[in-house]
Amino acid sequence: MSAPVLHVDLDVFAANIRSVRARTAPAELMLVVKDDAYGHGLDAIVRRAAREGVRWFGAFDVRESLRARHAAGPDARIFSWLTVGREEIAQALRADIDLGVGDAVFLEDIASVARAEQVTARIHLKIDTGLHRNGIRPEDWDGALRRARVLEDEGVLRLVGVWSHIAEASDADDDEARTLFDRAFGAAEAAGFALEARHLSASAASHARPEFRYDLVRVGAFCYGVRSVGGPSGRELGIVPIAALRAPITHVADHSATLGVGSLHGLPSALARRAALEVDGTTRRIAEIALVHTVIELPPGAKIGDEVTVFGDGAASATDLAEAIGTVGEEILVRISPLIPRNYRGL
Structure with missing residues (x-):
């Protein structure tokens, strides 16, 4: 042997998935596979996760979303939160990918492409809970819901989810973010949307704070056996590096x-x-x-x-x-x- 090799144990990966799901139930796991499944190789990771019964996959961009769709098959739900340009939107809609929407312009772009493709887009509106990474500001939320209602009545999209990111910097900050998130979801429900999913937490919050789990937990690192810096040990988390x-x-x-x-x-x-x-x-x-x-x-x-x-x-x-x-x-x-x-x- 004259070169390095990354050895990936998919049986350990499956055990980590079981541990995460047991900890976060009844919330459903969305396995995050961004950055080529954290460098482990997206195709093999998605195929094994699908065998383990994982139904939701979170991919950062359309390129990886399409790979996840191919590996997981037609019945999986693939969620993508970065789309650039009309052609990428079209590719995502043709592959039946759920799209995260964090601003009004993107909402209009998706509607326009859906009209041209004669399909109905599934979208998850993102509320900015204070992280300022992306998302619709709270003061603009009601306007976004009104526009989504018009577009849903037109048949070009369905609002199926509300989501956001949190900083995980302090419990107090995260509690404030959760309050904003709950208000946003409540407003969407009151507006009559048939919502399927609320998702707010990633690995650390989904493990430590049950109130942040909602319907879906977006977990990447812990499924790959990667503990948080300064956080609980792998043994405490029930995970092993894969x-x-x-x-x-x-x-x-x-x-x-x-x-x-x-x-x-x-x-x-x-x-x-x-x-x-x-x-x-x-x-x-x-x-x-x-x-x-x-x-x-x-x-x-x-x-x-x-x-x-x-x-x-x-x-x-x-x-x-x-x-x-x-x-x-x-x-x-x-x-x-x-x-x-x-x-x-x-x-």
């Missing part, structure tokens, strides 16, 4: 070993001198991360061709490495180059 990045030793010196993985493969160079790897039960400091290699302190008995686990497999997790450089475990994963082979167990 991926392990392994790289070969390509050179051995008096006091160091060189691994065949580097920043061009996706390892943040900032990890050098700040993080360590666990090798055969010993802690080995990372001395350098160059373009295509990483230098670590010499492990006992190391020889060329040995595999070293960079993260996963019971060694340091992606979040452990992330904490050393002030970021989150998801960033470590999504940086891993798509050119690194993914080896799947449990396909």
Whole structure:
């Protein structure tokens, strides 16, 4: 072996899904598969999740939504919250994808394309609860509902959901956001829309705060075994990392070993001198991360061709490495180059 490989255990992934669903029931799981399923490979992840009975998938953009549709089949619900241009809207509507709508202009664009395509779009209106990431401001919400009512009566769309993001910065801020969300949903109900889904929480809030679960929980990180920085342990959450990045030793010196993985493969160079790897039960400091290699302190008995686990497999997790450089475990994963082979167990 002369190159790194990301090993992905889909049986562990399935166990994580079962754990998340048991914790968040009766809310339904929407598995978030943005960024190529957090770097694990969207197609294999969606296929296995569908086998486990997952019915909702959240994809950031239309390109990944179409991949999710192909992998999950025609009966799954695919939710996308970024669409750019009329052609992408048309592609999404042809593939029967639910669209998140966060502003009045986008609402009109969807209606226009739906008329041209002679289809009825399913939309979820997003209320801005204070995060200012995207969404209809509370003072504009009633106007958006009135316009959606006109367009629904015309037959070009159906308002099926209300959704938002929260900051998860403090309980007080999130409680204020939830109050705004409840008002928005109540106004939509009072306006007579036949709503199917309310969704507000992602991994952390869906685990810790039952009142935020509503009908759907949008969970990505926890299903992949990625704990939150500074949050509960994987054991407390009932999750295990599903991926392990392994790289070969390509050179051995008096006091160091060189691994065949580097920043061009996706390892943040900032990890050098700040993080360590666990090798055969010993802690080995990372001395350098160059373009295509990483230098670590010499492990006992190391020889060329040995595999070293960079993260996963019971060694340091992606979040452990992330904490050393002030970021989150998801960033470590999504940086891993798509050119690194993914080896799947449990396909």
